[in-house]
Amino acid sequence: QVLHHELFLRIADPDDAAAELPAAAFLPMAEAQGLAPFIDRHVAERAFAAILRNDHDGPVAINLSPLSLADIDLLSWLETELKGHPGLRGQVILELPEYGAVARVDELVEWIARLQPLGAQFSLDHFGKGLSSFEYLRTIKADFLKIDGSLIAHVDDTPDHAFFLRAIADIAHGLDM
Numbered sequence: 001q002v003l004h005h006e007l008f009l010r011i012a013d014p015d016d017a018a019a020e021l022p023a024a025a026f027l028p029m030a031e032a033q034g035l036a037p038f039i040d041r042h043v044a045e046r047a048f049a050a051i052l053r054n055d056h057d058g059p060v061a062i063n064l065s066p067l068s069l070a071d072i073d074l075l076s077w078l079e080t081e082l083k084g085h086p087g088l089r090g091q092v093i094l095e096l097p098e099y100g101a102v103a104r105v106d107e108l109v110e111w112i113a114r115l116q117p118l119g120a121q122f123s124l125d126h127f128g129k130g131l132s133s134f135e136y137l138r139t140i141k142a143d144f145l146k147i148d149g150s151l152i153a154h155v156d157d158t159p160d161h162a163f164f165l166r167a168i169a170d171i172a173h174g175l176d177m
Contacts, residue, residue: 004059036065061093066100069107082118089119
């Protein structure tokens with residue numbers, strides 16, 4: 001069963017018109033220049049339009065830069081969009097990497113407090129890679145955890161991986177994730 005669709009950010013390769021560059025190739029530079037909130041808003045605008053056109057048969061996850069959590073204008077814009085378009089309710093998942101969520105817990109808590117009541121859901125991506133304390137999970141109250149791929153590798157033949165994954169699933173389910 002498909003839980004949601006995920007958007008992957010790409011830009012045209014300036015050196016090869018037929019090629020695209022993944023976010024990992026350009027986003028660190030954009031973040032260093034303070035452009036992450038601008039990019040995240042642009043992606044959200046396009047995603048919201050696609051959701052409202054019913055281009056997807058289910059919720060859509062939008063990856064955000066952790067730096068965007070500091071942009072109160074982006075938060076206010078998202079809040080206005082979610083209030084103004086009931087068709088977005090339950091169809092938008094805002095996804096942040098675990099390392100970014102841990103570094104900006106207070107800001108993320110505010111985003112969740114303002115946007116979850118409007119039907120937005122939140123996901124922590126690459127969960128478990130940093131092996132940080134699980135204490136912040138109770139504070140954040142995300143809707144989903146996306147376990148990092150490195151913890152999934154060899155799960156069938158590595159008992160330690162299977163045990164760790166079961167423990168993470170139990171913790172997440174216990175927190176209604």
